[in-house]
Amino acid sequence: MFPKWFDKWNADNPTNIFGPAIAVGVVGSAIFAAALIVTWGNPAQTDSMQTGPRGTGMSVPEYNVSRLAPDPTIEDYYTEEPYVPEGGEELAGDIYENVQVLGDLTDDNFNRLMLAMTQWVSPEEGCAYCHGDVDIEEYGSDDLYTKVVSRRMIQMTQNINENWDAHVNGVAEVGVNCYTCHRGENVPSDIWFNVSPVNQNVEGWSAVQNRATSMSSSTSLPSNALEVYLTDYDSLVNVHDLESRVAGVPGLTEDVHSIQKTEMTFSLMNYFANSLGVNCVFCHNSRAFYEAAEYTPQWGLAQLGRQMVIELNQEYLIPLEDTYPPERLGPIYADAPKVGCRTCHKGYQRPLQGMNVTADWPELVTTEAPVYE
Numbered sequence: 001m002f003p004k005w006f007d008k009w010n011a012d013n014p015t016n017i018f019g020p021a022i023a024v025g026v027v028g029s030a031i032f033a034a035a036l037i038v039t040w041g042n043p044a045q046t047d048s049m050q051t052g053p054r055g056t057g058m059s060v061p062e063y064n065v066s067r068l069a070p071d072p073t074i075e076d077y078y079t080e081e082p083y084v085p086e087g088g089e090e091l092a093g094d095i096y097e098n099v100q101v102l103g104d105l106t107d108d109n110f111n112r113l114m115l116a117m118t119q120w121v122s123p124e125e126g127c128a129y130c131h132g133d134v135d136i137e138e139y140g141s142d143d144l145y146t147k148v149v150s151r152r153m154i155q156m157t158q159n160i161n162e163n164w165d166a167h168v169n170g171v172a173e174v175g176v177n178c179y180t181c182h183r184g185e186n187v188p189s190d191i192w193f194n195v196s197p198v199n200q201n202v203e204g205w206s207a208v209q210n211r212a213t214s215m216s217s218s219t220s221l222p223s224n225a226l227e228v229y230l231t232d233y234d235s236l237v238n239v240h241d242l243e244s245r246v247a248g249v250p251g252l253t254e255d256v257h258s259i260q261k262t263e264m265t266f267s268l269m270n271y272f273a274n275s276l277g278v279n280c281v282f283c284h285n286s287r288a289f290y291e292a293a294e295y296t297p298q299w300g301l302a303q304l305g306r307q308m309v310i311e312l313n314q315e316y317l318i319p320l321e322d323t324y325p326p327e328r329l330g331p332i333y334a335d336a337p338k339v340g341c342r343t344c345h346k347g348y349q350r351p352l353q354g355m356n357v358t359a360d361w362p363e364l365v366t367t368e369a370p371v372y373e
Contacts, residue, residue, distance in 0.1 A: 051281050051296045058281040058296075071346070071353050073183040078119035079360045083108040084372045097140030101154050104369045113363055117150070120179040122186055129186065145323050153178065154364070156316040160308065161358060161365045167304040171350065175358030175365060180351050181343050190275075190342040193330030196224035205260050217274050221267035222260075229268045230306065230340055231313050237306075239265050242290060272302065275342035276349050305341060313338045 045064045052058025085106050092110035093103025102110055114127070122129035130147040131139045142148055160168060161175045168176055181188040195215055197207035208224045209216070215223040228235050241257035248256030273279055280286065283302055285294035321329065321336035329335060344351045362370035 051283075051298070052285055052294075057286050060278050060282050062277075071348060074352055074355060076184055077179055077352070077355070077357075078116055079357075080112055080116060081360050082362065082370075082372050083112065085109075098142065099140075101151055101158075102363060105363055109363065109370075109372075113361070116361070117178055120177065120184065121150070121182045123184050125186075145325060148323055149320055152316055152320060155367070156312060157364050158367045159316075160312070162367060164304065164308045167301055167308050170301045170304070172354060172356075173358075174350065174354055174356050175361075176344065176351070177357045177361055177364050180357060181339070183346075187328070187337070188339075188343055190340065190346060191337040192226055192340055193337060194224075194227050194333045194335050196222075196227060198223045209263065215271075216267050217270045219267070219270060221270060222264045223267070225264045225267035226271065226338075226340055228264065230309050231318070231338065233307075233310055233314070236261075237265050237268065238262075239289070272341060275340065275345050275347065277345075277347045278349060282349075309340060 046061050047064055047067060048059040048061045050059050083106065089106040089108075091103060092105050092107055093099045095107055096110075099110075102113065105113070118126050118129070127139075130144060130150050132141075132144055134141070157176060157178065168174055183189070192215060195213055198209070198211035198213055199207050205222075209222045210220045211223060212218040212220070213223045215226055229237060238257050239262040240259065246257060248258075269280065273282070276282070280289075281296075283296055283299040285291060285296075288294050317338050318336050321334075324336060326334065328337065330337070358365050362372060
């Protein structure tokens, strides 16, 4: 095809065309990738929430892909505006038998709330989940444990909204209702049971740690942190003391800042962080964890939340142990299911990403007769 002299010259003077081709390909691919990032946005882009002065490392970074993604259960949330009473309507407590809570609601609002509760807790089973497959005239019976538990959970929800307003509405008017925990499931996710000791072959402190459990967020930290810190009003959360020598005996002196208490505190803090999808500086000054004056406002909300959870477990959930059937109790100690931060938050800083779940449900905000607007 080419003259002989040309073919001979090419044979005598070979040229490496692969190097330049590869270089052109790499540069071209980089330009193409850059064009995509500029056009569609950086998929690894992050944003940070500052919790303290800049330059101190006090920020909570998060990928925008995760930060901007809505809670997947929000789309299944059911709500309905209340019927504003005109006055003189017959109340549910006068119409139906054995209405121990919500009896001061009008018939329309009572049934409206019952329908919502079935959507929030038992969308597949419907009314039969609490009342059984019986005629409506028999709905007043307390034969099923689910109805007894549901009644107590309604009282618990009213208590949270009425008496723990500083926690659930500390940032904005949000509140809680059944869906906050249940998300369409009979049994809420992220409840917990007692599991310690986790190592039966040893005694003492070693018996509660060095086993990967959900209670310790799959770390070697103690697995009994929730059992102690989320059920005991008097348990003190502390870490090592700033002094080199402190009087007291670990395990016998309650307020001694021992290494054991430190490890259990770290286990609790790890649980907090995973429950809300944050890091340590969400509540603490990274340069002075021990300095209360430098805690962030979120620390106060977290403290209220911990005290609230202790009350919920002690006053509402643990006492129901004898009401539940065996299959609903803990697998090791047959204890009642208990709640923690993650039961509501489920990995988000604010449950349901701050959606107001009491706006249409004034019946769940107070133990008194609700006020409709």
